[in-house]
Amino acid sequence: MTQPDTQLETFPNPQPQRDYTIRMRMPEFTCLCPKTGQPDFATLNLAYIPDQQCVELKSLKLYLWSYRDQGGFHEAMTNRISDDLVALLNPRYLRLTAEFNVRGGIYTTVVVEHQAPGWQASSPVTLPG
Numbered sequence: 001m002t003q004p005d006t007q008l009e010t011f012p013n014p015q016p017q018r019d020y021t022i023r024m025r026m027p028e029f030t031c032l033c034p035k036t037g038q039p040d041f042a043t044l045n046l047a048y049i050p051d052q053q054c055v056e057l058k059s060l061k062l063y064l065w066s067y068r069d070q071g072g073f074h075e076a077m078t079n080r081i082s083d084d085l086v087a088l089l090n091p092r093y094l095r096l097t098a099e100f101n102v103r104g105g106i107y108t109t110v111v112v113e114h115q116a117p118g119w120q121a122s123s124p125v126t127l128p129g
Contacts, residue, residue, distance in 0.1 A: 004066035008088050009059035013050045019092065019122060022054065023047045029064055029098070034071040041101040042074070044081070048094040051116065055089060074100050078110040092119045 026044040033040050044064070063084075067077065078098040086094055093115050100108040 002062065004068065005059070005062040006066045007059065008063050008084065009056040010053035010088060011056055013052055013054050016050070016052055019049050021047055021049055024057075024060075026060075026064060029067065031067045031077050032069065032071040033103070034073060037071065039068075040074065040103065043099045045097040045099070046085070046094070048085070048089065049092040049119075051090055051092050053089050055085065074098060074108045075110050078112050082112040082114065086114045090116070092116045093121065 024044075024046040026046070029042045029044045030039050031042075032038065064081075067081075070077075072080070078096060081098075082094065082096040085091075085096070091114065093113075095111065095113045098108075098110045100110075
């Protein structure tokens with residue numbers, strides 16, 4: 001049986017000469033409230049522009065699963081996941097958005113961004129019509 005695992009894995013970027021965006025939506029993230037021990041549920045949205053490495057999806061799934069029994073504030077969890085991904089991938093750009101479900105009538109969304117030194121985003125393209 002597969003178990004949670006904190007080890008993230010990578011594979012070589014198949015197009016390192018090109019800026020392109022990888023987007024992932026992970027709607028089953030859970031961790032524990034550090035005050036009550038009750039589960040917190042979130043949808044994580046990851047968007048990154050890889051440099052030399054891409055994150056391997058099964059390892060990312062098992063890594064996120066490892067948070068299920070960990071307590072932490074929403075802000076700390078989001079920043080820690082982002083830091084781990086940046087340390088692993090050294091991406092040109094990364095944005096992690098964590099949309100936590102309602103607790104006490106309050107929805108919390110935490111957004112963490114990283115941009116590699118010297119990297120510049122391409123100008124957006126506006127299509128006619």
